[in-house]
Amino acid sequence: MSSNHKRLSMGGRIDREQPVDFTFDGRKLAGYRGDTLASALLANGVTLVGRSFKYHRPRGIFSAGPEEPNALVTLGIAGRREPNLPATTLELADGMVAESQNRWPSLAFDVQSANGLLAPFLSAGFYYKTFMGPTRRAWMFYEHFIRKAAGLGRAGTDPDPDRYEVRHAFADVAIIGGGPAGLSAARAAAAAGARVALIEQDFLLGGQLLAEPSDSAAAAWLRQTEAELESSETVALMKRTTAFGIYDGNVIGLVEQRDPTNRQPVGEARQTFTMLRARSIVFATGAIERPMVFSNNDRPGVMLASAARTYLNRFAVLPGKKIIVATSNDGAWRTAFDLAAAGAEVTVADLRASLPAALVAEAAQFGVVVRAATHIVDLRGGHAVRRATLNGPDGQSEAACDLVCVSGGWSPTVHLTSHLGIKPAYRDDIGGFVPGAFAADRFGAGSMMGAYSTAGAIEDGHRAGTQAASFCGKSGPAPTPSKLDLGETAAAQLREVLPAGRGKAFVDFQMDVTTGDIELAHREGYESVEHLKRYTTLGMGTDQGKTSNFPALAAMATLRNATIPETGATTFRPPYTPVAIGTLAGRAIGHHFKPIRRTPMHDWHMTNGAEMLEVGLWMRPYFYKQSGRDVNEAYVAEMRNARQAASLMDISTLGKIDVQGPDAAIFLDRVYANGFAKLPVGRARYGVMLRDDGIVFDDGTTTRLAENRFFMTTSTAKAADVLSRLEFLLDTAWPDLRVAVTSVSDEWAAMSVAGPKSRAILSAAFPALDVSDAALAHMGLLESEWRGRALRILRLSYSGERAYEIYVGATAGEQLWSRLLEAGRPFDLKPYGVEALGALRVEKGHVAGPEIDGRTTLDDLGLGRMAGKRTGFVGDVLRRRPAFQAPDRQRLVGLECIEEGKRLRGGAILFLPGEKPYGHGRGRVTSVTFSPERGRYVGLALLAGDVASEGSEIVAVYPMKTETVRARIVSPVFLDPQGERLHG
């Protein structure tokens, strides 16, 4: 057969000058610019497009829009492979590679279509009733085969080579839907002075008007209105853009497709995810035509009547020659007339006994055969329909056909309004659901509100657009409402499911749910709409049941002998049409996902052999490669150097907070468990903060810079939380305190010099400063300048050695770091990383993250004496609760390996010697290090107070490595308990 043999020689909104080549299942085909994949397939006579989910029945093209349940294809290859796309929404582009799905070995011959023979056993929910034996794990065996059979398309395995963009947008009035109502609303809102975003999923504006002939009055109206909107500076026409979800705050999620016909898309995003924040929203989302339910109604060649008209008038494709139009309403007659005018032999089978005389007369002019009070009960044909069985006043009859157009009226598209929790309300006069009450900033217009005529939709849109603009305070002079009357009459809606023949009658095509399944669900008591959905899988497909929802409700209502509103309405969930996960992720992929944070000395570390470790997004030196072959060797060497000479550490990641004000000391007295009010100016103090529930929150040092000014440091991890907490207390609890806090974390680079030679190094680095013990005692402060930038030196020690923390303006951080290393070279100053830092603090018995784990109290950590008898600080009262005072409460202890060669591990569970290692034990090891000082592994542990007597033995069990290590309970301070080295 020749290419495009179903294409008419003229008409349509395709560009015959621009042919487009594509392939379907490897077959080379051609269409035109302006085609969808579906229209191009139909033009080429391809009717079999896919296989259904469960029974693998042959399926064709059913619709001309996003409601398509059947014609799902996979596009692209390798990393661009994208499954389950409705051919009806794909704008045809050169080189498009499409494949059918869910069939093997081929679409025409699919082995699993044998499932159809098993259909009597595969009724809805059959799997809940079997596959339970013979053994307990039997299901795992059956499931393997079921999983293989399930699923539609196949995901790619390669990374996606395309890029995606995220955009933030704002509008006064967002109008969703570019059909007659939406266009009219946009015109009115723009004229009133509002900034308008008009959102249309199709690549052409017009909605149902696109189904009108391209030389009609409708087409002229469309051209004129579009031109008017295009010339308006305040209207953004967003074509190829789907509003997939409506969220709180009138935030609309949009996905815009790149124009696929653009041949030079280099650098352009494949899709753009826009978060549009609108002050008001006009919903003009239209309506979806209702199918009819009869036996074998899923055969290729069965199509919605409006879709057939769209293929004919928009795409110039005549999808059949011998056509039956089965309908319940006037609208589908237009399809019949247009198809007949294009040369097809057409019969209208209308359910209604009495038909409008005008239509009957018009039918006669077009040579259309009319059969009143007639509906289809069955179809025959495998890969394409061949014959229909009709039931009419004279009984059953057969008719040959190659296309069956169906129309059961229309269902308003209420999906988006449903996202906001607006329950659909049933309107008996139109036999369908419209959105319930809108909030003041939202409006509905056109067929989604039940205004089914074009004239009515345009009028309705005009009203909604004017009101939406007025809500935003825009009420410029109203334009004359534009008019277009296509003479449609109110649609008579099909509200029930008619008796079918013997074959399966499908309600949900994609999920293969039949009227029999609904009957079964009802029989077994799954009769609420949600149970029906979940039991039969109705509406769970990629089309979210856009065509099946109403017929299913109608069928259930009949079975329950209830009205449709009594039977219930479905809650639709976003997205309206499926959205690629990569699109939602946008640019936040690769290193843009949770970007890392770098200290001012980052580049130095990178070029000087640092192995980096990410700590809460910060990149910190883990260890330096020149210190040892691996981390275990390196950290011990770095530790030794700190204890014997001096070491330099980048501590810029610490949180730094400036606290100022006349009541600053009172404030700190309340937020720390230990007192700060009496801290002299120029002195620093270690402090611990509790949460309100008495659990330790964070620790750090705070220095009194002046009477009313303090410099607080926090842990790296809690920097943001501590600041926010301080602000919370000042804003909400103690507004009477005259204190201001602000983060200065990023203003300062910070480094610590630790070790017996640290003072000598400081003297060398800052020859002008007096760093003698008299001038700068332990816990003292020295403020100065270095190369024009502020400098603070605090004599603080975390390692237990004489040590100094040096703070300098961030931009001078790397310079000062290098200067210190240079000055320190004669003293063996070397950089060290966080692993050595952790080891030094363990040896000194300082607690950190593993001990401050959100479950421990001051007393647990052996810090109770810090609070002493103080009261009135955050967390003081609840830290006294009974659980925290229990004798078996786990407390901090030191552990020392009894056997020298053995290794203690963090996360080991502690048991008494001789006790069966079962359950949760008596405690756990929290932090460990090899101690050069003790020549063996030592660690900190939290151990039940009633067994934690120093000197006794404990067993550390580590099942994941089948290790058991004997340890002695000792003081957690392994090194220099008198603190002499601080002054050494």
Place this chain on the structure above:
Amino acid sequence: MARYSAFSIFRNALSGQKNWQRAWRAAEPKPSYDVIVIGGGGHGLATAFYLAENHGIRNVVVLEKGYIGGGNVGRNTTVIRSNYLLDGNTQFYEFSMKLWENMSRALNFNVMFSQRGQLVTAHSADQLDSFSHRANIMRLNGIDADILDRDEVRRLVPYLDFSDTARFPIHGAIFQGRAGTARHDAVAWGYARAADGHGVDIIQNCEVTGFLRDGDSIVGVETTKGRIGAGKVGLAVAGHTSVLGAKAGLELPIESHVLQAFVTEPLKPLVDQVVAYGADHFYVSQSDKGGLVFGGNLDGYNSYAQRGNLGVVREVAEAAIALMPCISRVRLLRHWGGVMDMTPDASPIICPTPIGGLYLNGGWCYGGFKATPASGWCFAHTIATGKPHPLIAAYGLDRFRTGHTLDEAGAGPSAWLQ
């Protein structure tokens, strides 16, 4: 009640599916019951079943304001695991796991419990150490647990990002082989059908509007279908515990928060295990129908709205791509929200209450689904005997006053940070 089996399917197929019975009766409320269970979700239905099955208490009604299984049992991401750290949690969730392993046969309803295994990726040596601590506790409590290195993870889940450019390189993982998923709706229906088989009445579309009192005790409820008397009343309405608790006069440490769940279009098998991302809030499994089912973090503000915000959708998508770049073009089909009872320590509350005749089962945070059978079992015991089952001894309401909280993450006491 006719048993379900391959044979019953065969026989019914031959008779055109006309002879199936209702899975549970459409009952009307009697004037009074021995026990009223409020809430026809997984926990409430399981409680009713075990009251009858384990304690012989069959004069029981389950009252559901909507349709059974319409709350969190039908909204969750169906993950079942028993990898808890703290004494009190570890044993309870393992007991639940054991009940899951026999559930389909016990209920004669295939809940499709599939022990596909669950792994959580680790992205640093420290994180793997902390996972080892957890694994040690699990092993010491007789629970299966493994620590996997990078190569072992790669063999198991090759589709994760093992490239040089991975933002958070994978160091290893903790793995529980017995963890898995189940068909969530089937759990509600299976318990309903089995409870009904024991004579339990299940009343749908029956909202409890108030409590009947005799002195300090509760002796029944007011409903939209009239007054119903009771010897004891069990509350199992997680998500709305505060609302009903207030009607009964209970003061609770619970906040309601939304947790979103997501499902993609159906795909041929890709994800075999349950995979959780140790670097961020994201976890994923694949349903038998083929959809990837995943979730993330709480939306983070009090809500009863059963819908989530777009910001979290974005965050979850970003984490998804970071862990599994190959699903960039896989499309999200649906996302929805469930209302969680969040507690200040992220552990549940099941206990007798200070109000006579009233028993509380709530505060499940986002861990309720996996707990369903054990929760029902232990709550039934607590209602039947008036004393907490030993496995839920740690879940008393009083623990917040005394400080005996069970805070797995150490994130308390702000419920939304859990």
Place this chain on the structure above:
Amino acid sequence: MLRIECPCCGPRDHDEFRYGGDASVTRPAHDDPDPEAWYRYVYVRTNPAGLHREFWQHVIGCRQWLVVERDTRNHAIASVDLARKLSARKSPARKPPA
């Protein structure tokens, strides 16, 4: 996305803010020694299905803590105010500077 009308910065997405929970609970005085008062402040929540007074801090913005009244059933925001303004009203008058 909630849109919170910050009194300082105008309407902004809620993900610029940090949530601070129930604002209807009263924090005991810093030196209140009553465990019951602290227990109730830290743990007991009315958790209404309806209007909820809650704290939010505009962390990526003015850093002010706000009190927002929001309906937990539909997320509609009824009012936004500076927490400091509201709490200053409740607090004892500040001593004039010496």
